[in-house]
Amino acid sequence: MYRNCFEQNDKLKKQIDSFRPLSSDALAQIKEYYKIGLTYSSNALEGNTLDLAETKVVIEDGLTIGGKPIKDHFEAIGHAKAFDEVINLAKKDYFTQDNIKYLHKLFYSNIDSENAGQYRTSQVIITGSDVEFPEPDILNQKMQEFINKLPELKKTFHPVKYASMIHIIFVNIHPFIDGNGRVARLLMNLALLQSGYNIVSIPPVVRSDYIRALQESNKNNFTPFINFISEMTLEAQKEYLKIIQRFA
Numbered sequence: 127m128y129r130n131c132f133e134q135n136d137k138l139k140k141q142i143d144s145f146r147p148l149s150s151d152a153l154a155q156i157k158e159y160y161k162i163g164l165t166y167s168s169n170a171l172e173g174n175t176l177d178l179a180e181t182k183v184v185i186e187d188g189l190t191i192g193g194k195p196i197k198d199h200f201e202a203i204g205h206a207k208a209f210d211e212v213i214n215l216a217k218k219d220y221f222t223q224d225n226i227k228y229l230h231k232l233f234y235s236n237i238d239s240e241n242a243g244q245y246r247t248s249q250v251i252i253t254g255s256d257v258e259f260p261e262p263d264i265l266n267q268k269m270q271e272f273i274n275k276l277p278e279l280k281k282t283f284h285p286v287k288y289a290s291m292i293h294i295i296f297v298n299i300h301p302f303i304d305g306n307g308r309v310a311r312l313l314m315n316l317a318l319l320q321s322g323y324n325i326v327s328i329p330p331v332v333r334s335d336y337i338r339a340l341q342e343s344n345k346n347n348f349t350p351f352i353n354f355i356s357e358m359t360l361e362a363q364k365e366y367l368k369i370i371q372r373f374a
Contacts (some may be wrong), residue, residue, distance in 0.1 A: 128353040200236040216319035285321035
């Protein structure tokens with residue numbers, strides 16, 4: 127269903143790069159736009175009930191939406207803080223275990239302060255899944271192996287494939303008790319930003335395709351997920367190009 131769009135991605139990136147550098151005012155507006163959009167979409171994929179407008183109100187105005195779970199508000203506020211940290215980390219060309227733990231802490235502190243930024247201490251079992259996640263006592267080892275592998279992956283793969291593989295590997299390690307999907311998408315976007323691409327959101331309307339492609343990666347069939355992300359990147363770049371053209 128989804129196809130490899132690396133060539134189209136590269137062409138659009140060249141177009142986008144021709145508009146750079148953007149003004150500080152434009153960058154600030156764009157950052158806020160994507161903070162709201164990515165927070166909404168990433169949380170919605172995990173069942174958060176806040177819609178886009180409600181997410182915006184919670185993040186920008188600090189208001190509580192009547193009839194909505196308080197946890198959903200905490201997820202929006204926490205994700206927005208983690209997004210800001212991703213923007214800071216994008217100035218570098220790498221990230222570490224401590225960076226990952228801090229992203230999780232920012233997202234999860236108001237939900238579960240005890241486990242925020244801490245690797246899980248119990249085995250995770252997902253109902254209906256045949257995936258076997260690493261035991262808690264080897265999570266540090268698995269995560270360090272993941273970090274050590276990144277330079278070679280970045281050198282070898284197209285940036286979109288590199289970002290996709292970061293998502294896949296991280297989710298398959300599943301280091302945290304909760305919030306792994308959201309951290310995976312933050313790391314994927316961090317990798318894209320560090321490679322000169324822009325933020326990529328996964329619309330809730332394609333959630334089933336996203337999950338299906340991710341499940342294929344559990345069988346070491348990475349192509350469906352990489353193709354899926356490459357198409358999501360293509361659509362994100364088309365949108366980004368329209369946005370920055372308004373500032374030209």
